[in-house]
Amino acid sequence: MLFNKLSIPVMLLTGSLCYLPVFAQEVPTPQQALQNFGIGAEQITQLEHGKIVGYEVSETSQEELAIGMAMILPVALPKIIDYIKRGNLTATESDLIASAPLANNADINSFKKFAFNDKQLDEAKAFLEAEPGDKFNLSKPEIDSLKSLQATLEDADDKTLLKAANQKYREILLQRLLAYRKSGLSGIAPYSRENGKTADPAMELRTDATISKAWAHYFPELQQAWLNYPTPLPPNSTEQFLWLNRMVEDRPTAILNHRVMVAGETGGIFISRQFYVGHSYNSSHVVAGGLPYKDGTLVFYSTCSSTDQVAGMGSGLKHSIGREQIKKEMIKRLQRLNKDMKRKASAVGQ
Structure with missing residues (x-):
């Protein structure tokens, strides 16, 4: 399927960075960070004049789209951290339908607010009838379990079908969460595709974490724990699990x-x-951060996302279109952050 509007996540620090007191590892200087990202003198000048600049992020396969962006905000890092802590960034995400954190003892009830609604009945029915392919990201055992469920719903009305679809999806989400928490990347089941093929989000995420050399240089313990999860994270780390329901390609x-x-x-x-995405793309890996820079903050973030939609014939053109779409969304979010921070600074100064 050739996308007409590729929807790839470009999260910008959408969890609180401020839970933690100090770094245990060496922290790069802004100059080191700029050098690591290949941002030269001309782009630094643009940054210092309030422009947003891009930097190259390696793409490791035909299915991957990757891009990095940076800007300097004219506010101190603690103010940005406080802004993020209050959940202001997440509140601006227009494509988010619902989300909720997942506790260590998460169970099926943790997903009770995830649901297809009455207007999404066709989507719920398509889910119940899912086959190997890219319409839904499901493993072969998950598809087989849906076929077994279908046999019990032969004469069911729409209300029953909707309820069954929601309950089954919640069960799949819980099982995927538990498998990941138990075995990390090794616990991520591949997505079943046509002709016996599969998509492997575990391999994609492992590659993305391995190739992220810049942050890995300064946080090697964090990188190793990230690769080998559930190996314990460094003591100065805080983690969060959550589920989201987003509109992606109008679904x-x-x-x-x-x-x-x-x-x-x-x-x-x-x-x-x-580590699980219902459709349209396979996985996403984000690295983001902020460093004090003169009287402001250097903000950078990169995203690596894998999607079958940019592979195959015309891959080069598809990648170009996909990257441009991601770039526009990243710029929009950075501009929104900049505008909000300036507005808050102005309100404090009045």
């Missing part, structure tokens, strides 16, 4: 997200992986 989709945050006065880093 609701379930997402399971694992985030790790480290922050202090000298800087902050945020890493996130979407």
Whole structure:
């Protein structure tokens, strides 16, 4: 399927960076960070004049789209951290239908607010009838379990079908969460595709975490724990699990997200992986952060997302279109952050 509007996550520090007191690891200087990202003197000048600049992020396969963006905000890092802590960034995400954190003892009730609604009945029915392919990201055992469920719903009315679809999806989300928490990347089941093929989000996420050399240089313990989860994270780390229901390509989709945050006065880093995505793309890996820069803050973030939609014939053109769409959304979010921070600073100064 050739996308007409590719919807790929470009989260910007959407978990609180401010839970943590200090860094245990060495923190790069802003100059080191700019050098690591290949941002030269001309772009630094643009940054210092309030422009948003891009930097190259390696793409490791035909299915991957990757891009990095940076800007300097004219406010101190603690104010940005406080802004994020209050959940202001998440509140601006127009494509978010619902979300909720997942506690250590999460069970089926943790997903009770995830649901297809009455207007999404066709989507719920399509889910119940899912086959191998890219319409839904499901493993072969999950598809087989749906076929077994279908046999019990042969004469069911729409209300019953909707209820059954919601309950089954919640069960799948819970099982995927438990498998990931138990075995990390190794616990992520592949998505079943046509002709016996599969998509492997575990391999994609492992590659993305391995190739992120810049942040790994300064946070090697965090990178190793991230790769080998559920190996314990460094003691100065805070993690969060949550589920989301987003509109992606005009369709609701379930997402399971694992985030790790480290922050202090000298800087902050945020890493996130979407280890299950209901459709349209396979996985997403985000690295974001902030460093004090002169009288403001250097903010940077990158996203690596994998989607079958940009592979195959015309891959180069598809990648170009996909990157441009991601870039526009990233710029929009950075501009929104900048505007909000200036507005808050102005209100305080009055």
